[in-house]
Amino acid sequence: MAVGLGIMQGGSSLWYFQGVGKPVRGVAVEAFGQLTALGLIMMFVVDGHGLLLALFFQLIGFAIVCGLGGCMMFAQVGFRAPTMRSLVTSLRDTFPLFFSRASVVIFSTASVFLMSVLAKPQDAAVYGASDRVIGAFTAFLSPLASIMLSKLVGETSRDRLRGLNLSIIMISTVAFVYSMITVFLLFFSHTLMSFLFGAQFKEGGDVLNVLALTLPIIAANTVMGAQVLVSLRMDKYIAITLSGAAVVSLVSTFLIVPNYAGIGMASSRIITEIFIFLCYSFLILRARKAPG
Known part of the structure; x- marks a missing residue:
């Protein structure tokens, strides 16, 4: 299934x-x-x-x-009905795009498997439950991204600098909205975990507090990667960045989780998202300064 x-x-x-x-x-x-x-x-x-x-x-x-x-x-x-030649051509031409999308799940999936080895089962369960709460909020980014992408592609194709300036406004707005969600979670994390998953998961509020800090960064990264860099045809650089993020995530998970369990895994997530944010910011600023 x-x-x-x-x-x-x-x-x-x-x-x-x-x-x-x-x-x-x-x-x-x-x-x-x-x-x-x-x-x-x-x-x-x-x-x-x-x-x-x-x-x-x-x-x-x-x-x-x-x-x-x-x-x-x-x-x-x-x-x-497509011909075999058209299928091969499509797969070849769109492989960078496919790989950049696939890379999104590499670092998070690998880290979760590593945590299951390094931490106790109950710690992994608490982290998993907390991550589901964060996932519920970040799920709103997908439909939002679909609308944003068309707007950015249109603006960037007509005026590159104007499109990039518009992207900065979008990034700031989305990050601000998710900062408000972070504040809400910081105040009600323990109550929310207990309500959603039962009293035995109330301790997961501490993990949720740390994960909540990633929300504005995840929101900004989603706009920068899936919208801005895609509109600039920089899928190859997205894949490289996320492959590097996989390494950062695995190393930080291996170093932090044995001592800090779920909170350590959440901290590793913050480190990884900051790494992605810095790389994406560098790529966008470089594109903004580039002629044409």
Whole structure:
């Protein structure tokens, strides 16, 4: 079922609607499918024993996204069977883009596996629960990013400097909004963890406090990487940066987690996100100073 979820995620038509300048339509389809899945989960899943049912409802949500989005896409462009030559050409030309997207999950996934080895099971569980809370907030960045990207690509293609100045405004605005969310989490982290996962996870509030500090940085990195650098056709540099982040994450996890468990893992996440932020900032400033 998890494999099916992965395939469905890759089958979204969101990128098509971004490419034709209609990102809101793609986001609407994504939101409809996900909200449908969320509604089903809230109605029928009452405890941890309903995990498989929850995954099945998620699968339904993604199926709606793929089915409805696919129908809308093919209604506009029609369906043509690709040739082997066109498939090979597409894979070759889009590999840097694919690799930059795949690199996003490399450092976080590798670090989680390393933590499971270095920390106690209960510490890993507490960190995982805290990370789910952060993930719920960062999930809003995906549809927001889809709308932003089309705007940035248009501005950058017409006037490079104006597009970069607009990107700085977007980065600052998104980071500010997520800073407010961070303040909220810092005040209510223990209560939130206890409410969502039970009293036994209340201690996870300390881990959530540290993870909350990453929210403004993650938000800024998402805009800088997935929007600004993509609009500048710098996918290769995104992949290089995130590959370096994987190394930073693994090293910091190995050094910190054995002594500080979940808080150490959260601290490693902060270090990694700061590394990405500094690299992206350097690339954007260099592009801003470049002629043309």
